[in-house]
Amino acid sequence: MKYGKLGALGxxxxxxxxxxxxxxxxxxxxxxxxxxxxxxxxxxxxxxxxAGSPGAWCVGGxxxxxxxxxxxxxxxxxxxxxxxxVKLLIAQVNAAGGVAGCKLDINVQDDALNxxxxxxxxxxxxxxxxxxxSVMGEVGPFNSGVAEAEIPISNGAGLLMCSPxxxxxxxxxxxxxxxxxxxxxxxxxxxxTATPDSIQGPSAADYLYKDxxxxxxxxxxxxxxxxxxVGDTFEAEFKKLGGTVVKRDSAPKSTTDYTxxxxxxxxxxxxxxxxxxxxxxxxxxALKQGRTVSGMETIPFVGPDGVADLGPGGTxxxxxxxxxxxxxxxxxxxxxxxxxxxxxxxPAYTKMFGGAPGAYSAAAYACAQIIVxxxxxxxxxxxxxxxxxxxxxAYAVSSANTFTTALGSLSFDKYGDNVHPFIxxxxxxxxxxxxxxxxxxxxxxxxxDPNAP
Numbered sequence: 001m002k003y004g005k006l007g008a009l010g011x012x013x014x015x016x017x018x019x020x021x022x023x024x025x026x027x028x029x030x031x032x033x034x035x036x037x038x039x040x041x042x043x044x045x046x047x048x049x050x051a052g053s054p055g056a057w058c059v060g061g062x063x064x065x066x067x068x069x070x071x072x073x074x075x076x077x078x079x080x081x082x083x084x085x086v087k088l089l090i091a092q093v094n095a096a097g098g099v100a101g102c103k104l105d106i107n108v109q110d111d112a113l114n115x116x117x118x119x120x121x122x123x124x125x126x127x128x129x130x131x132x133x134s135v136m137g138e139v140g141p142f143n144s145g146v147a148e149a150e151i152p153i154s155n156g157a158g159l160l161m162c163s164p165x166x167x168x169x170x171x172x173x174x175x176x177x178x179x180x181x182x183x184x185x186x187x188x189x190x191x192x193t194a195t196p197d198s199i200q201g202p203s204a205a206d207y208l209y210k211d212x213x214x215x216x217x218x219x220x221x222x223x224x225x226x227x228x229x230v231g232d233t234f235e236a237e238f239k240k241l242g243g244t245v246v247k248r249d250s251a252p253k254s255t256t257d258y259t260x261x262x263x264x265x266x267x268x269x270x271x272x273x274x275x276x277x278x279x280x281x282x283x284x285x286a287l288k289q290g291r292t293v294s295g296m297e298t299i300p301f302v303g304p305d306g307v308a309d310l311g312p313g314g315t316x317x318x319x320x321x322x323x324x325x326x327x328x329x330x331x332x333x334x335x336x337x338x339x340x341x342x343x344x345x346x347p348a349y350t351k352m353f354g355g356a357p358g359a360y361s362a363a364a365y366a367c368a369q370i371i372v373x374x375x376x377x378x379x380x381x382x383x384x385x386x387x388x389x390x391x392x393x394a395y396a397v398s399s400a401n402t403f404t405t406a407l408g409s410l411s412f413d414k415y416g417d418n419v420h421p422f423i424x425x426x427x428x429x430x431x432x433x434x435x436x437x438x439x440x441x442x443x444x445x446x447x448x449d450p451n452a453p
Contacts, residue, residue, distance in 0.1 A: 057382040058102040059134065065090060065371055066107040066129040067364075068122060068140035068150065073115020074280040077311035077318040078142050081358025082164060083108060085365035086139050088345075088352055093372055100379035104372070107135050111146050115317075116253060116280045122146035123153060130157040133385045136378075136392045137162065137371035139364050143278070143306075144168030145225040147190070151180040155189045160393040162370055163192040164363030165305065167200055167335050168229045172415040188397040191370075191412045193363045193405075195335030195421035197226070199447060200304055201233030203423040204274065204333045208302050209241045212331070214271035219248040220261060220286055222277030230304045231276030238274075246270045253281040258289045266295040273299065278306025284322035291326035301330045308332020308426050310359040313436030320428060320437045327437055330428045336363040338424035338444045342406035366405035370396055373403055421447045 067086050069079035090104045098104060109125035111117050122141055129135050130153060137160040141147050144166045151171060154161045170176030172192065181188065208214050217238055221231040228250070235245055246268035249261045265273075273290065275283040283303060290296050303319075311318025313327075320327045340346070340362055349357045349365075371392060378391025395401060399419075402411045413419050425442040432438035 057379070057384045057388050058100065059385060061101070062103045062105050062134065063099070063375070063385070063388070064105045064107045064132065064135045065368055066109065066132070066135040066138035066140075068109045068111060068125050068129065068138055068146075069142050070112040070117040070146075070280070071108070071110035072112045074317040075112045075115065075117055075142075076316045077309045077321075077358070078165075078278075078280070078306075078360075079110070079112070081311075081353075082140075082142060082360045082364045084349065084353050085164070085357065085361035085363070086368045088349055089365050089368035089372065091352065092348070099372055099375050102379075105134075107132055109140075111141060111143075117141075117143040117146055119146045119149035123149040126150040126153040130154065130159050133389075135159065136375050136389055137396070139164065139367040139371070141166065142360070143224075143226060144171055144229070147171045148180060148225060151190050152183065155181040155187070156183040158184065158187065158189060158390055158393055160371065160374070160389075160396050161190045162367035162396070163190070163194060164336070164360040164367050165194050166192050167194050167197045167305065168225050169196050169198050169233075170225065170229065172196070172417050173198075174415075177415055187393070188414070188416050189393055191397055191416040191418075193336065193366050193407060193410060193418050194305075194360070195423055195447070196417060197230040197233050197304075199421060200333050200335050200423060201230045201235075201276075202237035203425075203445065204302050204304065205234045205237035205241060205243070207331065207333070207425060208272050208274070208300065209238060209243050212272065212300050214300065215242070216244040216246050216270050217272045217274055218246055218262075218265040218268070218270040219274045219276055220258070220265075220283075221248070221250050222281040222283060223250045223252045224277060224281055226304075226306060227277030227281065227283075231274065234274050234276065251282060251286070255282050255285075258282070258286040259293060262286075262290040262293040262296055266293050269295065271299060273301045275301060275303040275307050277303075279309060279319045279322060280317065281306070283307050284319050287319070287330065288323045288326045291323075298329055303330070303332045305332065305334045305336075305359055308334050308359060308439065310334070310356075310426065310439045312356075312433045312438040313430075314433065320439075325430065327428045328430045331442075332426050332439070334359045334424045334426065335421065336360060336424060337407045337422040337446075338441050340406050341408045345406045362406045366403075366407045366410065369405045370403045370410070423447075
């Protein structure tokens, strides 16, 4: 897979980037239905809402979108705002008349165990969603390690998964991705709107080296699929740019004292730190403790979306809440667009939930839009819930189809990856929220796949 960045960034053998200026998404002049055709009147799902009586396939007049996300404990800042994006879309679609005469409902699953995402809990939840015949598609999971446990189950059952946040290369791209869909290798059931780590890690390396002007870095990862993967791609690109990785450590989420690791790294005088992992798996605590070490007090710390949760200070489980004053001079990347084509999303979200969206709220909303648009199409030929579910899967994963979403026009390659991914950059400003701190937007970069349909 080759990607061309609309900006100036090189990311090694996997990625080829064109030298153009970064661009932000713009609202389209007219709404389009899936496939790119004009639609005179569209529902929030991105296609014309079909009113009237439900078909015989819609048992009880209600079908569901499932969510499988970490919803409790330290994961609250990640999962709850993401699930809220789905809830908003469901409310809007129902207000517009539903889908093919059917009302939408939600089946909410929580993969947090003792406050931290857990792959086996996620696998059990996926079994629950698969067993609920009225679930037409699922939004999630949030964490790539959970996806590895869930994709084989959804692939075996033919239930569409759309992740707004998974970024590990291995869950889609060969050779790893092939192992997760072994049951039905020709029937992809997993797509993601999020940008993979083959782009996210190098983007952060480019930002630290070029934008912040730092030529040496200490990397610490959380030993998990996501953390190790994004750390690897960050490291490779930073070295390619001419930077020096003074040291790299791996510390599991059971770690309670990161101070010795940072003390040893500080002796090597790094100009920056890359936190390769998520706040719930220790990176928030690592940030807080790392700042207490001489030489680490003010240098930039950079993290991927597992750190840049966009939760303001005071939000349960948020990076800024855990790190406190140590969050100053922290930067982060998010594998999704900040500049949305739908300028109604943020006001609608804020009105419904009383606060700003999270890092992946809009991406989850887009996943739900894709499911609704696919269901609208599938309903024209469905004879029962099973055929409707299969119709949703087949339509969503087809590279021939393009979906109008809050993120812009989306389509997916043969592996299930979004062919028009984005990276958004943020920085913590501790003067915001009455001194509690919040994330501020810095810039957005877009990417294109030259082989996209």
